[in-house]
Amino acid sequence: MLLTYSILAESVKIRLHQKKISLLDYDESLEFIGEGRSAYVFRIRSTNKAIKVFFPDHVDIAREEAEIYEMLRGISYYPTLYESGRNYLVIDYIEGLTLFECLVQGIPITSDNIKEIDQALLLAKQKGLNPSDIHLRNIFITSEKEIKVIDVARFRQTKKCRQWNDLKSAFYRVYLKRFFPKKIPVSILNFIAALYKRKLIPM
Incomplete structure (x- = not known):
């Protein structure tokens, strides 16, 4: 019997104790694939969907x-939302690697990838959002070499965020240099991320 998304979300047992989060249990039809700052993410087995269950x-x-x-919705650079509830979202499962994983594994990131990410963010801005x-x-290069952007919860904040511009600047100024290691x-x-958060890297 195929369980509903809400029942799958309820099967995820999370313990919050003294500001520490622990994953205790989840249904066997879920495959744990990641933990973020606000949620656990699972692939729903035998489907192309993922469920994100918030702490x-x-x-x-x-x-x-x-x-x-x-x-x-309708912009191919972002996952499709299939259902949402009080503490969960069901979206496309993305087969591919994040830019972080590409750097760790030495898989080249190209100028075309960067231009596509720019286009994805521009289309979001045209919807009145502030990426x-x-x-x-939270940026994937899929197995079909397409760009997907996830974790969009802060796209309506009003303050200016320089993170993408700084990443793009580092790509062109440093990463593309022939001597710079790609792995x-x-x-x-x-x-490097810790130094950046402390504003110790000049940009």
Whole structure:
């Protein structure tokens, strides 16, 4: 029997204790694929869909992100939203690698990829959104070499976000240089990200 999305979301047992999140259990028809700052993400087995279940202290983000995905509906650079509930979203499962994973594995990122990401963000702006919090882990290059952007919950914030412009600047100024290594260890990438957050990298 195929379970409903709401029942699948309810099967995800999350413990919040002293601001620490733990994943306790989930239905066997779910395959755990990742953890973000506000949710766990699972692939629904035997489908091309993923379910994102938000932490108890972040359930308000579910509605916000669902509304933004609705605004982006029909734009191929973003996953399709199939259903949303109080604490979950069901969207396309994306087969591919994030830009972060491309850097770790040494898979080249091209100027065409960057131009496509620019186009994806431009189309969001044309919907009245303000694409924000764009980073290496929420941009995918799919197995068909297409660009997909996920985690759009902050696309309605009003303050200006420079993250994508700074990433793009680093791509053209540093990454494309012939001497620059195209394969970078996770520890180095995380260290660079920490320096960037502390505004210790001149851009």
